[in-house]
Amino acid sequence: MSADTPLMKDPDAHANPPVDGAELIRFDKVTKRFGSNTVLDGLDFRVDSGKHVTLIGPSGSGKTTILRLLMTLAKPDEGTITVAGDRLFPADEKQIREVRKKIGMVFQQFNLFPNMSVLRNITEAPVTVLGLSKDEAEARARELLDLVGLADKCDERPSRLSGGQQQRVAIARALAMRPQVLLLDEVTSALDPELVAGVLDVLRDIAHTTDITMLCVTHEMNFARDISDQVLMFDSGRVIEAGSPEKIFSDPEHDRTREFLSAVL
Amino acid sequence: MTWDWSAVGDFMPHFWDGLLVTLQALALGSLISFALGLVWALLMRTPTRWVRWPIGVVTEFIRNTPLLVQLFFLFYVLPEWNITFSALTTGVVAIGLHYSTYTMQVYRAGIEGVPPGQWEAATALSLPVRRTWTAVILPQAIRRVVPALGNYVISMLKDTPLLMAITVLDMLGEARLYSQQHFQFTEPLTVIGVAFILISYPASLLMRALERRLVR
Numbered sequence: 001m002s003a004d005t006p007l008m009k010d011p012d013a014h015a016n017p018p019v020d021g022a023e024l025i026r027f028d029k030v031t032k033r034f035g036s037n038t039v040l041d042g043l044d045f046r047v048d049s050g051k052h053v054t055l056i057g058p059s060g061s062g063k064t065t066i067l068r069l070l071m072t073l074a075k076p077d078e079g080t081i082t083v084a085g086d087r088l089f090p091a092d093e094k095q096i097r098e099v100r101k102k103i104g105m106v107f108q109q110f111n112l113f114p115n116m117s118v119l120r121n122i123t124e125a126p127v128t129v130l131g132l133s134k135d136e137a138e139a140r141a142r143e144l145l146d147l148v149g150l151a152d153k154c155d156e157r158p159s160r161l162s163g164g165q166q167q168r169v170a171i172a173r174a175l176a177m178r179p180q181v182l183l184l185d186e187v188t189s190a191l192d193p194e195l196v197a198g199v200l201d202v203l204r205d206i207a208h209t210t211d212i213t214m215l216c217v218t219h220e221m222n223f224a225r226d227i228s229d230q231v232l233m234f235d236s237g238r239v240i241e242a243g244s245p246e247k248i249f250s251d252p253e254h255d256r257t258r259e260f261l262s263a264v265l
Numbered sequence: 266m267t268w269d270w271s272a273v274g275d276f277m278p279h280f281w282d283g284l285l286v287t288l289q290a291l292a293l294g295s296l297i298s299f300a301l302g303l304v305w306a307l308l309m310r311t312p313t314r315w316v317r318w319p320i321g322v323v324t325e326f327i328r329n330t331p332l333l334v335q336l337f338f339l340f341y342v343l344p345e346w347n348i349t350f351s352a353l354t355t356g357v358v359a360i361g362l363h364y365s366t367y368t369m370q371v372y373r374a375g376i377e378g379v380p381p382g383q384w385e386a387a388t389a390l391s392l393p394v395r396r397t398w399t400a401v402i403l404p405q406a407i408r409r410v411v412p413a414l415g416n417y418v419i420s421m422l423k424d425t426p427l428l429m430a431i432t433v434l435d436m437l438g439e440a441r442l443y444s445q446q447h448f449q450f451t452e453p454l455t456v457i458g459v460a461f462i463l464i465s466y467p468a469s470l471l472m473r474a475l476e477r478r479l480v481r
Contacts, residue, residue, distance in 0.1 A: 071385075071388065071389050073385050073389075097391065100388075100391050104390075109380075112386070113400075113401050113405075115401070115404040125391060125392055128392060128393070174390075
């Protein structure tokens with residue numbers, strides 16, 4: 001990857017860019033309950049920098065909750081979460097704000113801002129949060145739109161785009177903040193089947209050409225197999241099996257994994 | 266009863282004076298209610314109970330007591346504490362305050378109608394809270410509530426004659442004054458009745474059109 005690609009991590013953006021392959025995300029004994037329902041039960045897991053990790057498992061097994069905890073959209077009840085050596089939980093507001101900038105997220109429902117043009121959706125946070133000038137942010141946004149194949153849609157409103165196009169804008173918007181970690185929460189689940197491939201192609205491209213760390217929850221097993229370095233099988237709030245995609249998809253050890261895969265493949 | 270066109274002609278100069286006062290009261294009252302209602306709605310979302318509770322009590326009180334009583338209170342009681350405003354200023358403040366307790370409910374619904382995903386996207390982009398409100402939430406919320414606010418403007422228009430009770434010479438005030446001086450009630454009252462419908466009916470059509478365009 002060359003230094004001028006839009007995804008290259010900005011050396012000024014982070015004081016301590018993690019060494020490739022070093023531990024980037026760490027969950028220690030993380031428990032999350034919703035009422036009497038324990039979604040995550042003393043979860044330990046780690047993700048190394050630059051890796052692409054896919055979380056699979058039945059719905060309700062806590063995969064999305066992990067992404068939401070990392071994005072600080074929810075708080076754990078117990079345990080600690082660390083990102084690039086900095087505590088994300090427990091931590092004070094100021095610290096959370098700093099650590100959060102290292103993380104980007106793409107949502108199932110896109111969640112583009114309907115009151116802004118496509119371009120403004122992407123430039124808003126770089127300008128207000130990172131302090132980029134309007135010109136710098138727009139240049140970055142145009143490069144990213146080009147990357148996701150929507151260079152001609154700058155001035156459109158999100159509502160004028162198809163679901164697949166909206167999701168590609170959402171990916172560009174997340175990348176514009178140059179996060180170290182990109183969280184992908186069932187990003188193709190809300191799309192019409194014929195639009196899924198375009199979004200997955202963009203993500204595959206990003207996975208193969210950048211050093212961004214990816215953590216994704218998906219039901220697209222082929223995509224998981226294609227981009228993942230590691231697959232984690234979840235059940236009832238625990239990782240019951242972890243391994244390379246080859247191992248998990250062709251020779252799973254755990255019965256639950258085998259059952260799950262035979263149901264979805 | 267006979268209809269006297271010359272009385273209409275005689276009344277018209279007074280009518281224009283009254284219309285101007287009515288429209289002033291309506292415009293300023295609307296602005297106050299829009300601004301104050303938004304302030305109430307935002308304060309009601311602060312995490313501190315010591316802010317929400319008093320505002321809840323005060324706005325509930327204002328919403329559930331008649332505007333006419335509030336007008337009398339502001340006009341006749343406040344001067345006893347040496348707080349004196351002109352009749353029109355008092356009327357504008359009373360209408361604006363009274364209706365702000367309704368517009369706050371409109372804003373609340375508008376704000377709650379913005380999907381949670383918008384808040385989550387703003388958090389995921391690290392947008393500061395203030396920026397999230399001004400750039401993401403409020404533009405979407407206000408777009409939704411414009412028709413509802415417009416309907417309150419029409420209600421306010423129909424409440425402006427209450428200002429007559431505190432000596433403001435609005436349309437009704439002028440009509441009553443003219444009637445009492447000339448013993449001709451039919452013509453001035455008819456003129457202002459027609460004026461009200463000429464303003465409020467097109468306005469309500471406009472609101473319906475806005476509603477179709479803005480609320481998706």
